[in-house]
Amino acid sequence: xxxxxxxxxxxxxxxxxxxxxxxxxxxxxxxxxxxxxxxxxxxxxxxxxxxxxxxxxxxxxxxxxxxxxxxxxxxxxxxxxxxxxxxxxxxxxxxxxxxxxxxxxxxxxxxxx
Amino acid sequence: xxxxxxxxxxxxxxxxxxxxxxxxxxxxxxxxxxxxxxxxxxxxxxxxxxxxxxxxxxxxxxxxxxxxxxxxxxxxxxxxxxxxxxxxxxxxxxxxxxxxxxxxxxxxxxxxxxxxxxxx
Numbered sequence: 001x002x003x004x005x006x007x008x009x010x011x012x013x014x015x016x017x018x019x020x021x022x023x024x025x026x027x028x029x030x031x032x033x034x035x036x037x038x039x040x041x042x043x044x045x046x047x048x049x050x051x052x053x054x055x056x057x058x059x060x061x062x063x064x065x066x067x068x069x070x071x072x073x074x075x076x077x078x079x080x081x082x083x084x085x086x087x088x089x090x091x092x093x094x095x096x097x098x099x100x101x102x103x104x105x106x107x108x109x110x111x112x113x
Numbered sequence: 114x115x116x117x118x119x120x121x122x123x124x125x126x127x128x129x130x131x132x133x134x135x136x137x138x139x140x141x142x143x144x145x146x147x148x149x150x151x152x153x154x155x156x157x158x159x160x161x162x163x164x165x166x167x168x169x170x171x172x173x174x175x176x177x178x179x180x181x182x183x184x185x186x187x188x189x190x191x192x193x194x195x196x197x198x199x200x201x202x203x204x205x206x207x208x209x210x211x212x213x214x215x216x217x218x219x220x221x222x223x224x225x226x227x228x229x230x231x232x233x
Binding site for chain 2 (some may be wrong): 033037043044045047048050052090095096097098099100103104106
């Protein structure tokens with residue numbers, strides 16, 4: 001069975017601080033896919049990144065960066081120099097080869113001015 | 114690209130009525146669409162997988178006669194909540210699978226804005 005754990009329920013930071021969201025996953029598949037989605041207060045889930053299990057390269061996109069470590073089954077997400085617009089719930093998700101997503105519980109990020 | 118719309122965004126109905134929610138992929142064709150339900154401050158729960166031209170596959174515990182899913186075309190899937198009751202009040206979100214590169218497998222799910230259902 002697949003499982004995604006986001007142990008942090010809520011993280012509060014002041015604007016311009018960095019924030020790291022943890023994601024730990026469990027799967028018996030040798031090939032799997034990891035995702036991060038952002039859900040702002042409006043409710044729509046926004047796709048942020050996708051990572052295949054055979055590609056352990058870390059990625060940076062603007063203020064966002066992701067650290068994929070197969071050895072610890074983690075796929076952590078860092079927002080650098082946070083802004084108020086980053087306030088949202090962030091979901092980590094795991095997919096098998098069929099594309100069915102298993103979501104974590106989500107982490108609420110609150111950025112205050 | 115990969116825009117998904119849902120209609121309506123809000124619906125309030127009386128207990129016992131049926132409500133239809135539409136999910137459309139606007140700029141791509143989606144062989145597979147998914148329907149989720151989300152309660153306040155909780156994660157998304159997959160209800161069913163909808164494939165164009167075939168019957169939907171429901172997750173364990175989801176009543177298929179209660180939540181009717183139709184995927185009539187490559188750009189439209191509908192979820193009908195039949196004989197809605199207050200306990201059906203929730204946030205319903207659909208997603209559509211899209212391949213941003215030809216070699217991308219499986220496809221990435223892109224989500225609609227969601228529909229808030231309130232049953233009185």
